[in-house]
Amino acid sequence: MNNEPIRFGILGCANIARKMSASILATPGASLRAIGSRSLEKAQSFAREAGLPVDVKVYGSYEGVLSDEKVDVVYIPLPTSLHLEWAVKAAEKKKHILIEKPPALAAEELNTIISACENMGVQFMDCTMWMHHPRTAKVKEILKSKELFGDLQEVHAIFCVPMQAKSPGFFVENIRVSPQLDALGALGDLGWYSIRGILWANDYDLPASVTALPGTKFTTDGVITSCGASFTWKDGRVATFSCSFHADKNVRLVLYGNNGTLEMPGIDAEEFKLYGVSIFQDMDIGWSPDVTEFHIKTDVPQENLMVQRFSSLVKGIRDGSGVIDTHWAVIARKTQQLLDAVKLSIEHGCSTMCIEA
């Protein structure tokens, strides 16, 4: 059996690439083979500043990374508008694809990327890091408990990050609100997490309808900086999300069941709360009417756990002990499909969009 680590190549020098290169370097079973930027100078300066080991290959083009035969996986943190071109090229070079969210500007683009992966037999996964935190698995476990949580009724996601507070000038110059680079703005960035959270809680059961909330905000270029939507299912379930680059920091996923409510604060937080059915404890304590707080600790950051999971999938494919896990493509498609529907509803004055499964 081949115990060689899975070798990653990175396309572009985005901020997030620094965090991810550290994760790749820290993950057993993974190694960093290469980084490529549009200019050699930029790639070299990134490698220096990120403290990459000297054996990491530095390329002055994305093609350099794709043509490197020692690269197994390409991690793509490029602006969203470049995903289609480079993800398809990477797949055609038989590289497995780990791609930043949103993976595409629209479901049709994503379908092209995923088809390329399927045709070439490579693994696809988008970088929704919170899914790999052990808190997520623990919450799901409780979510599945009829006694503790009951039947899912509502999901509410809020994801606000005041970008201007973090970097004044954000709305004029940042890539995340550039119509040429990240045309989906806050919807693609923060909304992606929220919609994924809603789908995750609903076992990826697509809603029947999507309706944008009123009051969407745009940059002068028409890029969304604040928006939200409601989702309904035929059985009465409902979900909403709201995301903003303007409002004070507020990140939360709240899940309502008919036996209890789960509240997950933060996106990489370790804690969550369960407001469950009060349980009779013992004669002294009696009924416990209080919220239960959980803390699910992880020794390594969630992005490392994502790299670990992806590497282990790719290792299985390489060794023949595993096959492509299509789950990640399926849930990416559904997330992107709902994102499309939200955008369409916004464009049509908050009209209700029916979703086809």
Add this chain to the structure above:
Amino acid sequence: MNNEPIRFGILGCANIARKMSASILATPGASLRAIGSRSLEKAQSFAREAGLPVDVKVYGSYEGVLSDEKVDVVYIPLPTSLHLEWAVKAAEKKKHILIEKPPALAAEELNTIISACENMGVQFMDCTMWMHHPRTAKVKEILKSKELFGDLQEVHAIFCVPMQAKSPGFFVENIRVSPQLDALGALGDLGWYSIRGILWANDYDLPASVTALPGTKFTTDGVITSCGASFTWKDGRVATFSCSFHADKNVRLVLYGNNGTLEMPGIDAEEFKLYGVSIFQDMDIGWSPDVTEFHIKTDVPQENLMVQRFSSLVKGIRDGSGVIDTHWAVIARKTQQLLDAVKLSIEHGCSTMCIEA
């Protein structure tokens, strides 16, 4: 000008009557004239235990209170199924009506009560106490600020009180889940507050549709102990509520605007939070990305403020300086109409009910 206080009579010896009799006694401009129960003994024992002054008349029947010409206002904390009969009788005796929520079992019943009040020229108000807390007015002020809050997008109400934890045996013997007395169960009790909160936040603009959440719970007698619903407006606004007699205590009203989020914990709490648009403060502090916490204190409890407001309305009518304020009947009707729609949706397997304005 007549400076005599407005004289209250109370029908029945419900728990809440103790709190309210204290409020009436403590409120300038109001006085407690009488209390009546089905048996004189019960009324006397209530008067003794509540420490009512000796000049409060004690009647062994509800009729006694209604026939007392020195009673201006009748406060009705009877079980909901008795409201129709006694509210109408009280109105016909030209008593102003302050009635516990839910004021009726269905909108049709409430219409009969309100018509009786209108015909007899008496003031109607239901006892939704949180509306009279100064926090409510302050939140509304912010809600109306385009800068601080923006356009209203979503409202989420949750109201869970684990009754079994408070009184074991609740589900078998309590009046609040008795099909003969309070047939609306948790929907009438906790749901009333939630639906009112949703309407209040939306300036009493009725939604276009109401859909019950799945997973409604009932007693063996078919009384609702846990339920919820989603509401939608044609412009994309959405609201949800969830209420339960089972789950851990969790009382909250959350309002989303496209500039900020307001969070009101508790029903008579003084605090609330605003997650607003981050505001540039000064060169030293820079942008403030943090939630703002408000504390709106009140010298007297909200129920006293309600008694004060009601007395002052009645005083205006008595003196000819004011007229009947129909606002309270209008919002009670709308609340009851939505409550009916939730109940109907539950009975029809969470079908969506269209609301006629």
